[in-house]
Structure formats: C-alpha cells, structure tokens
Amino acid sequence: AQTVTQSQPEMSVQEAETVTLSCTYDTSESDYYLFWYKQPPSRQMILVIRQEAYKQQNATENRFSVNFQKAAKSFSLKISDSQLGDAAMYFCAYRATTSGTYKYIFGTGTRLKVLA
Amino acid sequence: GAGVSQSPSNKVTEKGKDVELRCDPISGHTALYWYRQSLGQGLEFLIYFQGNSAPDKSGLPSDRFSAERTGGSVSTLTIQRTQQEDSAVYLCASRPPGLAGGGTQYFGPGTRLTVL
Numbered sequence: 001a002q003t004v005t006q007s008q009p010e011m012s013v014q015e016a017e018t019v020t021l022s023c024t025y026d027t028s029e030s031d032y033y034l035f036w037y038k039q040p041p042s043r044q045m046i047l048v049i050r051q052e053a054y055k056q057q058n059a060t061e062n063r064f065s066v067n068f069q070k071a072a073k074s075f076s077l078k079i080s081d082s083q084l085g086d087a088a089m090y091f092c093a094y095r096a097t098t099s100g101t102y103k104y105i106f107g108t109g110t111r112l113k114v115l116a
Numbered sequence: 117g118a119g120v121s122q123s124p125s126n127k128v129t130e131k132g133k134d135v136e137l138r139c140d141p142i143s144g145h146t147a148l149y150w151y152r153q154s155l156g157q158g159l160e161f162l163i164y165f166q167g168n169s170a171p172d173k174s175g176l177p178s179d180r181f182s183a184e185r186t187g188g189s190v191s192t193l194t195i196q197r198t199q200q201e202d203s204a205v206y207l208c209a210s211r212p213p214g215l216a217g218g219g220t221q222y223f224g225p226g227t228r229l230t231v232l
Binding site for chain 2: 047091103107108
C-alpha cells in the first residue's frame with residue numbers, strides 16, 4: 001500500500017529565510033503525481049506545487065521549489081524568502097496515474113511558523 | 117463561481133441530530149471527494165464520486181454517514197444521529213476528468229461541524 005510520511009510535525013523559520021519541509025513516500029508504481037498543499041487558518045487547501053514523476057526536472061513556482069528524488073522516494077518542499085503569509089499547515093500528497101486509480105494519499109502535515 | 121463552494125461554513129448541532137453538508141464542485145469536474153479532518157490531523161478519505169459510476173464509499177466510518185451526488189454536480193454528505201466524535205472539518209474537493217490538470221484536486225473551504 002502506498003504511504004506518505006511527513007516526519008516534521010512543526011517547523012519554524014525566520015522571515016526572509018529559507019526552510020525545507022520533508023516528505024517521503026512509498027509506492028511500487030513507476031508513474032504518479034506528487035503535490036504540496038498549503039492550508040492556512042482559513043482552512044482552504046491551496047495547491048502550492050505539483051510534480052509528475054516521469055519528469056526529472058524539479059518543479060518550481062516562484063519562491064517554492066521541490067527536490068524530487070525518485071529513487072529515494074523523497075519529495076521535499078523548499079520555501080525561499082519566507083513571508084508571514086507562508087505560515088500554514090503543509091500537506092504532501094501522492095496519487096498514482098494508473099488507470100482506475102483515483103485515491104490521493106496525504107501525509108499528516110507540517111505546521112510552519114514564520115517568525116517576524 | 118470559479119471555485120468549489122461548501123455550505124454551511126460552520127454548523128453546531130446537538131448530539132443525536134441529523135446534519136447535511138453541501139458541496140458545489142467546479143463546473144465540468146466529474147470527480148468529487150469528501151474528506152474529514154479532525155483537529156490538527158491529516159485528511160481522512162470518506163467517499164468518491166466519478167460521473168455516473170457507483171461511488172467508492174469505503175471510507176465512510178459508519179452507516180450513519182451517507183452521501184449522494186445529484187445530476188453529477190452538487191453533493192450532499194449526511195450524518196445521522198450525530199455523535200461528539202463526528203466533530204471535525206469536512207472538506208470537499210473536485211477535479212477534472214482523467215488526468216486533466218495534472219490530477220490536481222481543488223478544495224472547498226470546508227464545513228466545521230461541532231457536535232455538542
């Protein structure tokens with residue numbers, strides 16, 4: 001069975017600094033999607049970044065980038081120039097692309113605090 | 117609207133009462149998911165709808181929980197004879213057909229249910 005593990009329940013970062021959130025997963029599939037979602041106190045889950053497993057290049061969205069290590073089954077999120085608005089819960093998620101597969105597996109989340 | 121909407125935003129009920137939670141997915145999104153998120157926890161899969169196919173109800177925690185999706189659009193999650201352990205945030209998400217959009221789910225703002 002696929003699993004997603006976020007080993008850091010909570011992280012803190014100083015404003016303007018860089019922080020990396022860890023995520024590992026376990027799967028026997030060769031093709032899949034990986035996601036990072038942000039959930040601020042408003043509860044709305046927002047997609048931060050998405051990675052297709054067949055792409056070797058790491059995805060980047062402005063200040064957010066990932067370090068995707070397929071062999072190690074690792075998918076960490078780097079936030080550069082952290083801002084107060086980045087404070088939120090961050091969830092890592094996995095979904096296989098196999099036909100008929102539709103479930104998303106979520107990690108337990110990492111709470112990010114941004115210190116002024 | 118452009119996004120997934122859920123109503124009510126908050127619901128306070130007494131133990132033993134029935135509640136209905138509503139989700140309006142993004143137009144054209146054939147897949148719809150319900151999740152439950154207990155305080156400080158990750159997302160627990162409840163049910164999945166895809167077009168006119170039979171839903172996957174494997175995540176529903178008890179027979180007090182049921183859901184329907186009318187006309188392939190709006191979905192209602194019903195909890196009968198609510199218990200205090202049902203208190204949680206209930207999130208709805210929709211996504212386009214197949215792997216369109218990179219398999220990304222789009223979440224609503226959730227309904228916070230409090231059972232007294």
